[in-house]
Amino acid sequence: MSDRKKPLPPHGSISRYKYHQCKCLTCMDGWRDYNRTMRRQKAYGRWQPLVDAEVVRAHLQVLRQSGLGIRRIAELAGVTYSTISRLLYSFGGQPPRTTVRQSTARRILAIRPDLALLADGALVDATGTRRRIQALAARGWTHRALAPRLGIDELYVGDLTQQNTVTSRHARKVVEIYNLLWDADPLQHGVSPSSATRARARAEREGWAPPMAWDDETIDDPTAQPDFGDGTHRRGTTHAEITWLLAAGETHVGAIAARLGVSEGAVRQSLARATDKAAAS
Numbered sequence: 001m002s003d004r005k006k007p008l009p010p011h012g013s014i015s016r017y018k019y020h021q022c023k024c025l026t027c028m029d030g031w032r033d034y035n036r037t038m039r040r041q042k043a044y045g046r047w048q049p050l051v052d053a054e055v056v057r058a059h060l061q062v063l064r065q066s067g068l069g070i071r072r073i074a075e076l077a078g079v080t081y082s083t084i085s086r087l088l089y090s091f092g093g094q095p096p097r098t099t100v101r102q103s104t105a106r107r108i109l110a111i112r113p114d115l116a117l118l119a120d121g122a123l124v125d126a127t128g129t130r131r132r133i134q135a136l137a138a139r140g141w142t143h144r145a146l147a148p149r150l151g152i153d154e155l156y157v158g159d160l161t162q163q164n165t166v167t168s169r170h171a172r173k174v175v176e177i178y179n180l181l182w183d184a185d186p187l188q189h190g191v192s193p194s195s196a197t198r199a200r201a202r203a204e205r206e207g208w209a210p211p212m213a214w215d216d217e218t219i220d221d222p223t224a225q226p227d228f229g230d231g232t233h234r235r236g237t238t239h240a241e242i243t244w245l246l247a248a249g250e251t252h253v254g255a256i257a258a259r260l261g262v263s264e265g266a267v268r269q270s271l272a273r274a275t276d277k278a279a280a281s
Helices: 013-018 025-043 052-066 071-075 079-086 103-111 127-139 143-150 155-161 168-181 195-206 239-247 253-260 264-278
Strands: 050-052 097-103 124-125 165-167
Touching: 013 025, 025 103, 050 052, 050 103, 052 071, 052 079, 052 103, 071 079, 097 103, 103 165, 124 168, 127 143, 127 155, 127 168, 143 168, 155 165, 165 168
Parallel strands: none
Antiparallel strands: 050 097, 124 165
């Protein structure tokens, strides 16, 4: 498929003005800014319109491994499909490009692998998906109760606890439902006591970690280990660190998160974990 069938570069970009002859105010402003920057950099002896493409090419490979396709990357970067493909592949007997415009490199490097950016059918690592469903089971949530919330068959919920890859659509849905239910009592949402007990028993047999054993920063990390409260540490916040900050007079969740270098959600989960332990003692 040719580039002519693809959306034009965004207004304000050099290619929209120079190659597609767009003379709107936004494109004219972008062209003037480009020339102003070029003259200034030339005057300082720092004009370098082209840079080595190797770092950009490596970043493109990372983006593709995360599930982003070439067309989607081009769309996000505001460049043409051929710009990306020429960085990755040989064309007309010529090797992949060895240089790339500095502005293009910045746009591509600014894209980060993100589940929200992926097409529904893109395959992603299922570590976080498995752990979230397993964690909900440890809370007493059954596959039957989760299935309608996830929009899938009950049997497929079980499959998701074992798979190595999953579509981004299912991964996003699992994240959504997990964020809603991780601290909810399944008995108040239609799960019978006997079913919840069986779900928790299976989770215990399988060694599945409950939500309180994971922080937002670690649940998707294949190398991270859960914290079962037995003194085993993993990356992220710990009960001891939060307890110390609380004793020191720091009660603002945002301030604690900033001190520990974690998200506010991770702090709230740790605080909830501490509250549960205190209630059980």
